Amino acid sequence: MSTTSPSPRLIPITADTIDAACAISVRPDQQHLVSPVVKSLAEAYVHPGVAWPRLIVDGDEPVGFVMAFLDIAWNPSKDPTDIRSGIWRLNISADHQGKGYGRFAVQAVIDELRRRGATRAYVTYDTGPGTPAPFYAGLGFHPTGELSGDQPVAELTL
Template identity: 55%
Template sequence: MTTARAPRLEKITPANLEAALALRVRPEQEFAVDPVAHSLAEAYVRPDKAWPRVIVADGRVVGFVMAFLDIDWRDDGTDVRSGLWRLTVAAEEQGKGYGRFAVTEVAEELRRRGKKTLHVTWHRGEHGPEDFYLTLGFEKTAEKVDEEHVGILRL
């Protein structure tokens, strides 16, 4: 009997890039998340602010997560935040705990960096991720950014 290995996060490398780029959510979820290629382009131009990783389980890429680090939220230095920028779990891998694992790992990384809160934004809608984030303990705020709702998880 083969035992499943625990999921882990790995840096993006030439060996896993194509698998990361091939990740797709369910069609009805596409409105809520940008493609991985878009995320990696943002990480490339903002390497000091982006923390991209693939989610690997049993030797295969099952998802992608990217944190943001010390973003000047209001462009005036008064509100610097860190949090979850992107989360994609492949359509066929959803419901297996990989999203929860990735959020937990991002929270741990932010704690290691001395952060006290983890911010996230999401699109609302029938197939959006709001319930997922609320189940993980995020508090929905009254704030919106580009029509996305802002949530906060206290670390």
């Protein structure tokens, strides 16, 4: 993987970047909160029209992984017009946390969603010790009161 830009950016997962993406690992105390990148890539493979996986790099260095979900019917049996997009997965490498890469990745996904015409962004997250809820709240996401499985849903108006 050879790049020239020194600032953080998102790049597609390709044959050249897959090993770097799979090597991204969060801190041990966070592993119960987020699935590993390899699971995200498997989900992206089986949901190719929905998943938008990207490696977060700074210069030549992989620092994280983000995957958005795009234009899914949230609850088609109740309201097939309730189409949503947002953050599906965010993994920042343990060595690179606290440096703004998570905020950068969320903003980059939001920019992509706006480009695609979205007016809201959504995220779900695990609760309990170490929950990322305060991180997302600090970015302007507000709980909707809904659950996706056992995870709260939060929304950001774009």
